[in-house]
Amino acid sequence: MSYFSSIKLITEFIQIDQIPEFDFTPTYHQVAQSWHPFPVVIFEDGATKLKYFEWGLIADYMNTPDKIKQYRSSMANARSEKILDDQRxxxxxxxxxxxxxxxxxxxxxxxxxxxxxxPYFIKIKNTEVFCFAGLYNYSPLPVRETGELIGTFTIITRPANALMKKIHNHGPNSERMPLILTKALAQQWLHPQLTDEQMRSILAFELPEKEIEVWPVNTIRTRKADDERVMDALPKESLPGL
Known part of the structure; x- marks a missing residue:
């Protein structure tokens, strides 16, 4: 995942009551297991707040360093089907x-x-910034030096649309995609009084493939500089078509 645009664009996407004063360092490619912070918006204590939370949720049962090490690597994504229908x-x-x-x-x-x-880079057409639906939790273990409880998040995934099925076509979590929200759905997702049935409707939303832009890129599974070159498109004529 990447975030290399102006944080100000988030405030144009959704109204925010509280914005942190510190700067955010842009990133062009981070995997979940790097525990990198990304900008998230939550509704907390009666206000909509912009926060910088780490990707890779730490649940309350991960209350020792060993448990965090054991379980956190599987907490980058949450399957939409489990949120309402799996009460355990x-x-x-x-x-x-x-x-x-x-x-x-x-x-x-x-x-x-x-x-x-x-690999492919995937974005929304004619859009610099967009958002996924997510869930968050504060770590039950405070940072030793500061006593801070760090914020962590997971990205919700759903069955893929037709285009994303062609790309994410292999592996145990194949044919899935992040739950990408429109501005209207994003506002609803944060509403504190959202009911389970309203949530079910949002979880069922499938972004049309015509709104998605994709292009193939060089391998991202080797260590590279964190800059815009990671998104350079490969010449299509040498690649299999979608």
């Missing part, structure tokens, strides 16, 4: 702790029969 799931228990995860784009890999999968 941690995602069901956290369904009222909703957030918007802001991004300028994300990466997904396609199986094309090569030795390595082909």
């Amino acid at each position: 799931s941690v995602w069901h228990r956290l369904r009222k702790q909703r957030c918007l995860v802001f991004t300028t784009g994300f990466f997904e890999h396609r199986e094309v029969g090569w030795k390595k999968k082909l």
Whole structure:
């Protein structure tokens, strides 16, 4: 996932009551297991707040360093089907702790029969900033030096639309995509009185494929400088078509 645009664009996407004073360092490519902070918006204590939370949720049961190390790597994404219909799931228990995860784009890999999968950069057409539906939680373990409880989040995924099925076409979580929200749905997602049935309607939303822009890029699974070159498009004539 990436966020390399102006934070100010988030305030144009959704009205925010509280904005932090510190600067955010742009990033062009981060995997969930880097625990990188991204801009999220939450409704807390009667106000809409912009925060910088780490990608990779720490649940309340991860109350020791060993448990965090053991379980956190699987908490980057939450399947939409579990939020309402699996009452034993941690995602069901956290369904009222909703957030918007802001991004300028994300990466997904396609199986094309090569030795390595082909990565794509994915964004919304004619849009610099958009958001995913997410859930958040504060870590139960404070930072030793400061006593701070860090904020963490997960991105909700849903069954993929037709375009994303072609790209995310392999692996245990294939044919899924992040739940991308319109501005109107984002506002509803944060509403503190959102009912489970209203939530079900939002979770069922599928962004039309015509609104998505994608292009193939060089491998992102090797260490590279965190700059715009990671999004450079490969020449299409040398690649299998979608």
